[in-house]
Amino acid sequence: MTRGPRKAAAKGALWKRWLVRGAWIVGFAYFCTLGLFFLAAGRPDAMVFQSIGLAVMPLLIVVLFALPRGGAGLVVLAVPLLQAGVL
Amino acid sequence: MRDILRNRMGWLHAWVGFVCGVILVVVFTGGSLAMFDTEITRWMQPELSGLSQLTLTEEGLNRAGEQVQALRDAGQTVFLNMPSARDPVLRILHYDGHAFVGPALNPRDGSDLNVRQTQGGQLFFDLHQSLYRGPVWGNMVTELVAIGLLVAVFSGIVIHFRNLVPDLLLFRPFAAPGRAWLDAHLMAGVLMLPFIIMITYTGAVIHAPRLFPMISNGYGGKAANRPGHDRAHGIAPSAPLGPMWKQAEAVYGEGNIGFIRFEPRAVSFYRSDAANFVITRDHVDFSPRDGQQIAVKPGERGVQSLGGVMRGLHYARWGTSGLRWLYFICGAVGSAMMSAGLVLFVIKHRRNHGGTVRLAVAEAFTLTVTFGLPFAALGFLWSNRLIAPSLAQRDLLEAKVFFLLWLCTLVHAAVRSCTGHVRAGWREQAWGIAVLGCGLPVLDVVSRSGTAFAPRLDVYGVVDACALGFGLLAVWGQSMIARSR
Known part of the structure; x- marks a missing residue:
């Protein structure tokens, strides 16, 4: 178990890592939702997709934050492909 | 702290919850009051009481x-x-x-x-939907915090997934403060989960064009x-x-x-x-x-x-007064749940960051949105009866009184936090709510003497009763704060 100054340094590093990761994840989720809105634009059921997009955006943020680094990377690759496939 | 799922979700829930929560308490309190915006406007125009x-x-x-x-x-x-x-x-x-x-x-x-000219209950509606900052920037901020609330709710569900049922039943108000606040936060959160998700999601969808301007034709009706x-x-x-x-x-x-x-x-x-x-x-x-x-x-x-x-789900304008009361109670409990979360965040960080300016700022904001906002709202109602009815632009003056009182509570909270007397600050603001709340029915009767004693249950009686109820609740709350160590 890490103790003393090393513990504080490790904790600080983890905090900063999570903050940076959070910023990346929020940006990614925003652009995914934006992409969905662009792809759905002009369709008669665009509103359905937009509503789904707004529900999925916070879920995506939580899922990406929950996944370990490798898993999150796979999701980052999979989501745009999924968008292209569905629409 | 190990990099495991529960810790990651805990970090996300705490920080997103606190940063967005400070604004969300305002949004939820304003929204709860805005359920009765028309009735509050009528209360603030006592000339209509004789009709x-x-x-x-x-x-x-x-x-x-x-x-x-x-x-x-x-x-x-x-x-x-x-x-x-x-x-x-x-x-x-x-x-x-x-x-x-x-x-x-x-x-x-x-x-x-x-x-008399007044913004009435619509001040709370504007506070709810745009923080009184106009339809562009204000709406964008409320939209952002709505997404933040959904993130906090989902991460909270992940953290407490195994204990959702016990959380629903367990409340120990006389336990240690940290435990009591956590019980209140969890119980209210689990109980109000469907309402909070529904109202936040519909609100986010209604104002989506502010965050995604390219869909302005969709929901910007x-x-x-x-x-x-x-x-x-x-x-x-x-x-x-x-x-x-x-x-x-x-x-x-x-x-x-x-x-x-x-x-x-x-x-x-x-x-x-x-x-x-x-x-x-x-x-x-x-x-x-x-x-x-x-x-x-x-x-x-x-x-x-x-x-x-x-919009129908969110505004509930189609509903009966019973449904609006249900929305009001759910919104008020949601607001209390978020306030409890803010207090928990402050208590947790007091152990490591006690006495720092950062913590004092967090404590000041927590107190200002939790007790300062109801205090200012009651002061807004008082100003309505104390400002001369014929004064030009009195509606703007009432709004100024509201924001000035709210600013005063922020200054008071900041002073009390920075001097290490935040508990006294909570009690003082609770007393402020108690005085204004319990005194409002008296002010109503005095300023509406011609029709105040009519034997009927109208908006005037209900608003007075609610103010009295919140005043008494504040008296109980300050005694709880005084008793807790």
Whole structure:
């Protein structure tokens, strides 16, 4: 178990890592939702997709934050492909 | 701290919850009060207290139409709000940037009732939807915090997934403060989970165009349907409104006309939002020259009406007063849940960061939104009765009193936090709520002496009772704070 100054340094590093990761994840989720809105634009059921997009955006943020680094990377690759496939 | 799922979710829940929570408490408190915005406006216009339920007549509507015509000739963009069960008078309204304000008319003969100018309950509506910062930046911030709340809710579910049922049942108000606040946060959070997800999601969808401007045609119906600038003031309706009203009621049913909008080429009678669950803004258009019916324009149907469904769910204008009370209670409990979360965050960080400026700022904001906002809201109601009714621009003055009082609570909280007496700060602000809340019924009776003792349960009695209830709750709350170590 890490103790003393090393513990504080490790904790600080983890905090900063999570903050940076959070910023990346929020940006990614925003652009995914934006992409969905662009792809759905002009369709008669665009509103359905937009509503789904707004529900999925916070879920995506939580899922990406929950996944370990490798898993999150796979999701980052999979989501745009999924968008292209569905629409 | 190990990098495991529970810790990651805990970090996300705590920080997103705190940063967004400070604003969300304001949004939820404002929204809860805005459920009764019409009733609060009536309370803030005591001149209406002597009126019994009046029936709208064609003569009253025609005279109101003449007054609208005069205002339009003077260059004002106004619309006419029809009487309803919640608000039994005719109102000529215009948007002042924050609220729809204007004179109230007797629906029987169209005479001016000379009510005092006030933003009334719409101040809380504006605070709820845009933090009183206008429809662009204010809406964008509320949209961002709505997404933040959904993130906090989902991460909270992941953290407590195994204990959702015990969390629903376990509440120990007399345990150590940290445990008691956590129990309150978890119990209220689990109990109100469906409501919080529904109201946050529908709110996020309604204001989505602010965060995603490219979908402005999808859900931005409210802004688009607001009466816009009328370029042709000279072309005003010369035909009387009474016969048009009868024809419009033949289309939508008796008492189902919400408001009348005046445009250069048409006078539009809009179906009331209370008439249907889905807010579609159906309307009947008439020629302003001869009063002939031009067209019946239905709103969006099918999948296109999804935006109206979201607005219907969020605003609940179709609901009975019982449903509005349910929304109010759920919103107030949601607000309390978030306040408890803010307090938990502060307690947790007090162990490691006690005495720092950062923590003092966090404590000050927590106290200001939790107790400062209700204090300012009660002060707003007090100002309504203390400011002279005939004073020019008194509605803006009332709003200034509200924000000034709120600022005072922030300064007070900051001073108390920085000097290490935050507990005393909580008690003092609780006492402030208690004094204003318990004193409001007395002020109402004194300032409305002519009609205050009428034996009926009206909006005045209910608002007084609520203020008294919150005052007594604050007395109990401060005694709890005093007792806890």
